[in-house]
Amino acid sequence: MSQNETTAAPERRSLRAKPFAKADRIFYRVSTIAANSSIVLVSLILIFLGIRAWPAFESQGIGFVFGSTWNTSVEPIVMQIGPMLWGSILLSILGVMLAVPMAISIAYFIVFMAGKKLGSSVSVLVDLLAALPSIVLGLWGLLVFSPVAADWAKMLHDALGFIPIFANSGDNFLRSPFIASWVVAVMIVPIIASITREIFSQLDRELISASLALGAGRWSTFRRVILPTAAGGIVGGVLLGLGRALGETVAIYFVLNLIFDINIFNILEPKGGSVASMIMSKFGEASTAEVSGLMAAGVVLFLVTLFVNMLASYIVAKAQPWRK
Amino acid sequence: MANLSAENVNVWFGQRHVLKDVNLVFPKNEVTALIGPSGCGKSTFIRTLNRMHELIPGAGLAGKVVLDGRDIYDAGVDPVEVRLRVGMVFQKPNPFPTMSIKENVLSGLKLSNRKTSDADGLVETALRRASIWNEVKDRLGDPAISLSGGQQQRLCIARSLAMEPEILLMDEPCSALDPGSTRRIEETILELSEDMTIVIVTHNMQQAQRVSSRTAFFLAEDGNPGQVVEFGSTEQVFNQPIDLRTNDYVNGHFG
Ligand SMILES: Nc1ncnc2c1ncn2[C@@H]1O[C@H](COP(=O)(O)OP(=O)(O)OP(=O)(O)O)[C@@H](O)[C@H]1O
Ligand SMILES: [Mg+2]
Numbered sequence: 238m239s240q241n242e243t244t245a246a247p248e249r250r251s252l253r254a255k256p257f258a259k260a261d262r263i264f265y266r267v268s269t270i271a272a273n274s275s276i277v278l279v280s281l282i283l284i285f286l287g288i289r290a291w292p293a294f295e296s297q298g299i300g301f302v303f304g305s306t307w308n309t310s311v312e313p314i315v316m317q318i319g320p321m322l323w324g325s326i327l328l329s330i331l332g333v334m335l336a337v338p339m340a341i342s343i344a345y346f347i348v349f350m351a352g353k354k355l356g357s358s359v360s361v362l363v364d365l366l367a368a369l370p371s372i373v374l375g376l377w378g379l380l381v382f383s384p385v386a387a388d389w390a391k392m393l394h395d396a397l398g399f400i401p402i403f404a405n406s407g408d409n410f411l412r413s414p415f416i417a418s419w420v421v422a423v424m425i426v427p428i429i430a431s432i433t434r435e436i437f438s439q440l441d442r443e444l445i446s447a448s449l450a451l452g453a454g455r456w457s458t459f460r461r462v463i464l465p466t467a468a469g470g471i472v473g474g475v476l477l478g479l480g481r482a483l484g485e486t487v488a489i490y491f492v493l494n495l496i497f498d499i500n501i502f503n504i505l506e507p508k509g510g511s512v513a514s515m516i517m518s519k520f521g522e523a524s525t526a527e528v529s530g531l532m533a534a535g536v537v538l539f540l541v542t543l544f545v546n547m548l549a550s551y552i553v554a555k556a557q558p559w560r561k
Numbered sequence: 562m563a564n565l566s567a568e569n570v571n572v573w574f575g576q577r578h579v580l581k582d583v584n585l586v587f588p589k590n591e592v593t594a595l596i597g598p599s600g601c602g603k604s605t606f607i608r609t610l611n612r613m614h615e616l617i618p619g620a621g622l623a624g625k626v627v628l629d630g631r632d633i634y635d636a637g638v639d640p641v642e643v644r645l646r647v648g649m650v651f652q653k654p655n656p657f658p659t660m661s662i663k664e665n666v667l668s669g670l671k672l673s674n675r676k677t678s679d680a681d682g683l684v685e686t687a688l689r690r691a692s693i694w695n696e697v698k699d700r701l702g703d704p705a706i707s708l709s710g711g712q713q714q715r716l717c718i719a720r721s722l723a724m725e726p727e728i729l730l731m732d733e734p735c736s737a738l739d740p741g742s743t744r745r746i747e748e749t750i751l752e753l754s755e756d757m758t759i760v761i762v763t764h765n766m767q768q769a770q771r772v773s774s775r776t777a778f779f780l781a782e783d784g785n786p787g788q789v790v791e792f793g794s795t796e797q798v799f800n801q802p803i804d805l806r807t808n809d810y811v812n813g814h815f816g
Binding site for chain 1: 668
């Protein structure tokens with residue numbers, strides 16, 4: 238054979254192995270079916286919702302998402318969910334902003350500060366909080382928390398009312414996005430905290446040792462070593478929390494006024510929105526045409542959640558070039 | 562002249578007594594090797610010298626570690642100050658995974674909120690002293706974990722050197738390295754010892770003889786806490802050991 242003939246690269250071969258053992262084959266089969274059926278399920282739900290929602294999208298046009306009026310007593314009826322949609326997003330943002338520092342502090346305490354006993358009892362408590370039914374949280378929010386939070390809101394307004402965010406035109410501090418976002422925060426803190434705890438406890442302790450050995454204090458170790466290393470996982474937890482916040486219905490319904498008038502950022506006004514709560518509040522007495530509108534609202538909420546998830550995984554991937 | 566010494570150091574993990582009455586003196590600008598079979602407490606001991614046991618729940622200590630006349634476990638001593646003077650290289654390479662090669666070298670400064678006027682110069686010097694500069698000079702921005710295990714370890718050495726500690730603790734720094742890098746690290750150790758006190762744990766008898774001027778032999782006999790059996794000049798410990806057990810160990814008869 239001459240040298241020239243060998244220059245063509247040999248044919249590439251697949252490196253994938255197929256399962257041989259019986260247990261492996263069954264396991265592969267089950268995993269594949271499960272994975273595919275989740276896709277099928279999501280598509281079916283979307284299709285079902287889409288068909289029922291189509292008349293509303295058709296009659297309302299783009300105004301359905303961006304308009305601010307919901308009036309079913311006129312002909313033709315007007316259904317626009319702008320304030321509700323923005324309300325859902327606002328509550329989620331505020332809720333996450335309140336929840337993330339709390340959740341991370343709790344996780345840090347459990348993993349790095351508390352001893353075994355204290356740490357595991359705090360964990361159990363936090364997980365219990367996650368298991369709290371949202372109706373219970375809603376009642377607590379309405380009867381116990383709202384009056385207290387209204388006082389906080391008033392203090393905020395008195396001190397910082399000159400900043401538009403903390404403006405309040407009347408003297409009613411109840412049923413505002415401010416209060417609802419605290420309730421949302423209470424709801425998602427345990428989710429984010431238990432995921433962050435898991436991430437922290439799997440962190441390589443040698444990294445912390447290395448950091449301390451270089452003369453780092455606890456805070457700079459946290460900020461420059463622990464947090465960056467755990468960031469991807471924490472974002473995952475935040476996403477789960479965000480999903481819950483966007484879809485939360487009952488608890489928010491108890492503590493927030495749903496008003497079809499856009500309120501961009503006056504978080505202390507008793508005026509807010511939430512797509513999910515709105516759907517629940519209207520579903521009982523809805524006409525056929527209105528039900529179609531509520532379905533359409535559900536579709537929009539679903540798409541927003543999907544978008545947020547995709548955006549977040551993109552951010553995670555961008556922020557962690559070392560994790561390929 | 563000594564500026565670091567251990568006086569009657571005892572360590573417990575929970576109820577377990579793992580180190581008993583260790584008395585060692587580390588003369589300034591000399592290399593001291595700690596040798597002994599696996600599990601005898603060498604890592605445990607070396608970690609007492611910069612208070613690294615702080616992180617381990619249930620760890621307890623008795624005795625003193627004296628640095629320039631001051632017990633580093635004194636209530637008034639800030640462990641951060643101790644660690645800035647006493648650097649450490651660990652048994653397993655542990656570069657910061659979120660940082661690039663360059664950032665890893667500078668991480669000590671960042672973490673301890675210090676500044677340098679010549680970051681690039683510092684990075685180059687540290688990487689050269691750890692004999693890894695030629696391998697990474699064109700890829701300083703790459704993630705540190707893209708390096709091989711041996712390169713990661715030398716990066717960790719560079720990271721410690723960038724802090725210019727007075728004392729450097731090295732826990733089996735070469736256990737993940739090939740013979741070539743090991744030799745270069747040994748040369749580095751000898752160079753560093755001109756102005757740095759070095760304590761090195763090693764399982765490699767030749768290495769101990771090549772780099773150290775003094776050697777301590779640790780031993781934990783069945784179930785008992787680890788103790789120093791013999792401590793003296795490397796020459797004497799290897800060639801005319803006083804204790805029979807030392808003789809057996811350095812000649813490979815047990816361990
Ligand atoms: N964090 C810990 N908790 C409980 N026991 C520990 C801990 N670290 C070490 N030990 C125990 O202390 C003893 C001494 O361990 P050490 O790591 O100091 O040994 P070593 O001499 O460094 O061994 P090697 O040469 O294998 O690294 C061992 O019996 C070990 O099981
Ligand atoms: Mg060891």
